[in-house]
Amino acid sequence: SMQLGPAHLADVRAGIGEQLGNSMLRYNTSLGGVALMFDRLAIKSDLAVISSDAPVVFVPIEVRLLVFAPEVGQRMEATVLRHGSDHLALLAHGLVNVTIPHRTAAADAAAGDAPAGGSGEDGGGGG
Numbered sequence: 001s002m003q004l005g006p007a008h009l010a011d012v013r014a015g016i017g018e019q020l021g022n023s024m025l026r027y028n029t030s031l032g033g034v035a036l037m038f039d040r041l042a043i044k045s046d047l048a049v050i051s052s053d054a055p056v057v058f059v060p061i062e063v064r065l066l067v068f069a070p071e072v073g074q075r076m077e078a079t080v081l082r083h084g085s086d087h088l089a090l091l092a093h094g095l096v097n098v099t100i101p102h103r104t105a106a107a108d109a110a111a112g113d114a115p116a117g118g119s120g121e122d123g124g125g126g127g
Contacts, residue, residue: 001049003056012043016061025095033069034096040064068096 008015020038027034041063048057070076070092078090078098090098 001058001060003054004048004059005056009057012048012059013041016041016043016059020063031065031067031069033067036066036068036095038063038065068092 002016002019004012004015004019008018020035020041024035024037041061044060044062048059050057076092078092079094080088081091081097082089086102088100088102090100092098
């Protein structure tokens with residue numbers, strides 16, 4: 001369901017569309033990514049729910065979202081916008097800003113990670 005303020009009750013569909021539009025290109029923790037676009041908006045009921053003292057009504061909706069949610073280790077192409085001392089700033093697909101923090105060898109060692117390209121073993125000969 002979507003929260004809708006009283007100002008949008010005259011045109012519920014437009015109010016929901018506005019709220020969805022405002023949430024595009026922003027990271028959403030419940031989606032685990034960045035919503036890029038939406039379509040197929042359907043209001044599932046003519047009735048909305050009022051909860052406690054909330055100044056909004058909860059409108060049941062169904063919507064299809066296109067979400068940018070890359071996984072750790074996944075390869076992707078992006079344009080480097082900035083190379084800071086502690087991070088890289090990228091633009092993925094010409095739409096999404098991505099920040100990747102630099103990890104130093106000292107931080108890796110403190111975390112117990114193997115050096116880049118290493119196997120994580122002690123390097124002794126196996127046999």
